[in-house]
Amino acid sequence: MTRVFVLSSISAICLASCTRSDKAITVGFSQIGAESGWRTAETKSIRSEAAKRGVNLKFSDAQQKQENQLKALGAFIAQRVDAIILAPVVEAGWEPILKQARAAKIPVILVDRGVNVSDESLYSTLIASDFVEEGKMAGEWLGKKLAGHGNVVELQGTPGAAPAIDRRKGFEEALKDFPELKLIKSQTGEFTRAKGKEVMEAFLKAAQGGGTKINAVYAHNDDMALGAIQAIEESGLKPGTDVIVASIDGIKPAFEAMVAGKLNCTVECNPLLGPAAFDAVEAVIAGKPVPKRTVVKDRIFDQSVAKDVIGKRQY
Numbered sequence: 001m002t003r004v005f006v007l008s009s010i011s012a013i014c015l016a017s018c019t020r021s022d023k024a025i026t027v028g029f030s031q032i033g034a035e036s037g038w039r040t041a042e043t044k045s046i047r048s049e050a051a052k053r054g055v056n057l058k059f060s061d062a063q064q065k066q067e068n069q070l071k072a073l074g075a076f077i078a079q080r081v082d083a084i085i086l087a088p089v090v091e092a093g094w095e096p097i098l099k100q101a102r103a104a105k106i107p108v109i110l111v112d113r114g115v116n117v118s119d120e121s122l123y124s125t126l127i128a129s130d131f132v133e134e135g136k137m138a139g140e141w142l143g144k145k146l147a148g149h150g151n152v153v154e155l156q157g158t159p160g161a162a163p164a165i166d167r168r169k170g171f172e173e174a175l176k177d178f179p180e181l182k183l184i185k186s187q188t189g190e191f192t193r194a195k196g197k198e199v200m201e202a203f204l205k206a207a208q209g210g211g212t213k214i215n216a217v218y219a220h221n222d223d224m225a226l227g228a229i230q231a232i233e234e235s236g237l238k239p240g241t242d243v244i245v246a247s248i249d250g251i252k253p254a255f256e257a258m259v260a261g262k263l264n265c266t267v268e269c270n271p272l273l274g275p276a277a278f279d280a281v282e283a284v285i286a287g288k289p290v291p292k293r294t295v296v297k298d299r300i301f302d303q304s305v306a307k308d309v310i311g312k313r314q315y
Contacts, residue, residue: 024054024055024056025055025056025082025083025281025282025285026055026056026057026058026079026081026082027050027055027056027057027058027081027082027083027084027085027278027281028057028058028060028072028073028075028076028079028081028083028084028085029046029050029057029058029059029060029084029085029086030060030062030069030072030073030076030084030085030086030087031043031046031059031060031061031062031087032062032064032069032087032088032089033061033062033063033064033089034061035064035190035191035192035223036191036192036193036221036222036223036249036251037222037223037249037251037252037253037315038221038222038223038249038251038269038271038315039271041251041271041272041314041315042087042111042112042271042272042273043059044315045271045272045273045274045275046085046111046273046274046277047059047274048274049274049275049277049278050274050278053278053282055278055281058076058079058081060072060075060076062089064089064158064190065089066088066089066090066093069086069088069089070093070097073086073097073100073101074097074100076101076106077097077100077101077104077106080104080106081106082106082281082285083106083107083108083109083281083284083285084101084106084107084108084109085108085109085111085277085281086108086109086110086111086123087110087111087112087113088110088113088114088115088162089113089158089161090158090159090160090161090162091113091114091115091116091160091161091162091165092115092116092160094115094116094117094122095117095118095119095122098115098117098122098123099122101122102121102122107123107124107281107284107285108122108123108124109123109124109125109127109277109280109281109284110123110125110126110127110128111126111127111128111273111277112127112128112129112163112271112273113128113161113162113163114126114128114162120292124280124284124290125280125284125290125291125292125293125294126292126293126294127273127276127277127280127293127294127296128162128293128294128295128296129269129270129295129296129298130166130295130298131162131163131165131166131167131170131269132166132167132169132170132173133170133298134163134166134167134170134248134267134269134298135166135167135168135169135170135171135172135173135174135248136170136171136173136174137170137174137267137298137300138167138170138171138174138218138246138247138248138265138267138300139170139171139172139173139174139175139178139218140174140177141246141265141267141300141302142174142181142216142218142244142246142265143174143175143177143178143181145216145244145246145264145265146178146181146215146216146244148178148179148180148181149180149181150180150181150182150215150216151182151184151212151213151214151215151216152181152182152183152184152214152215152216152217152218153183153184153185153186153200153203153214153216153217153218154168154171154183154185154186154187154217154218154219154220155187155188155189155196155199155200155217155218155219155220155224155225155228156168156186156187156188156189156220157188157189157190157191157220157221157224158188158190158191159188161191163220163221163248163269164188164191164220167220167248168186168220171183171218183218184212184214185203185206187199187202187203189219189220189224189227189228191220191221191223191224192223192224192227193223193224193226193227193230194227195224195227196219196223196224196225196226196227196228196231197227197228197230197231198227198231199224199228200217200227200228200231200232201231201234201235203217204231204232204235204237205235208235214243215243215244216243216244216245216246217232217243217244217245217246218246218247219245219246219247219248220247220248221247221248221249222247222248222249222250222251222253222254222263222266223249223251224247225245225246225247225254225257225263225266226253226254226257226263228245229245229257229262229263232245233262239262239263240261240262240263240264240303241261244264245262245263245264245265246264246265246266246267247263247265247266247267248266248267248269249266249267249268249269249271250266250267250268250269250270250298250299250301250313250315251266251313251315252310252313252315254266255301255306255309255310255313256310258301258302258303258306259303259306259307259310261303263303264302264303265300265301265302265303266300266301266302267298267299267300267301268298268299268300268301269296269298270296270297270298271315272314272315273296276294276296280294
């Protein structure tokens with residue numbers, strides 16, 4: 001009886017130990033919102049990868065508000081999650097909450113956008129595209145398309161957001177090589193189709209009321225570009241011909257617009273960050289080193305290739 005009891009006890013201890021070591025990790029994911037097709041694709045990638053790996057994912061949609069993200073991170077810390085994945089809505093204002101996460105020994109993985117902090121050890125790694133390079137690619141393409149001459153209006157992303165800051169910076173760098181290509185108006189479209197349409201309507205109304213003619217529009221994302229296309233059509237002009245349209249993200253509706261001849265060019269910004277994000281989570285939890293930044297490789301597509309590649313697009 002004694003031997004049976006001892007063996008049973010050992011088995012129970014082993015079972016408990018094995019259960020603990022195989023226990024699924026819990027990860028909190030603070031997403032900016034669902035303001036665009038790109039953002040929806042990123043969320044889907046994170047969620048599907050979590051499910052594939054058996055990760056318990058706690059998801060929070062901030063609806064484009066930083067205060068909601070700060071509350072979500074506070075809740076994740078209180079719940080003692082194993083790691084946090086953060087897509088920050090803006091660059092500034094994260095230091096206090098990231099210090100709380102570090103004090104709780106909870107690693108933070110940044111995806112899509114970076115943060116502006118005095119101590120980079122407050123986050124483990126950043127997985128994102130090079131937004132400056134994206135803006136530069138769009139500017140170079142537009143400069144060549146317009147043979148270096150013309151007037152461009154810009155639909156900016158959310159003020160203070162890393163892609164909005166960097167995509168403008170890259171675009172302006174590219175325009176230095178085209179001194180006769182003028183950026184005449186710039187306003188935020190908040191990365192949404194509705195706001196992009198609204199701002200473009202105002203730009204066109206001013207131009208048609210005796211203002212400077214608009215030859216092209218540069219949008220910081222495809223959704224704003226698609227809104228601008230609607231505004232251009234409703235004004236009686238032909239998008240893609242009367243007004244050249246270039247944007248960034250590479251979502252499938254942008255390819256559909258290129259096939260239809262309404263969008264001229266889109267610079268890819270890959271949102272399928274789930275696998276890389278959870279590779280980083282697992283590495284950090286295991287105590288393995290990770291690079292401070294992983295740059296996602298992006299490409300540029302225009303109307304000439306849209307029809308050939310649209311069937312292969314995953315988002």
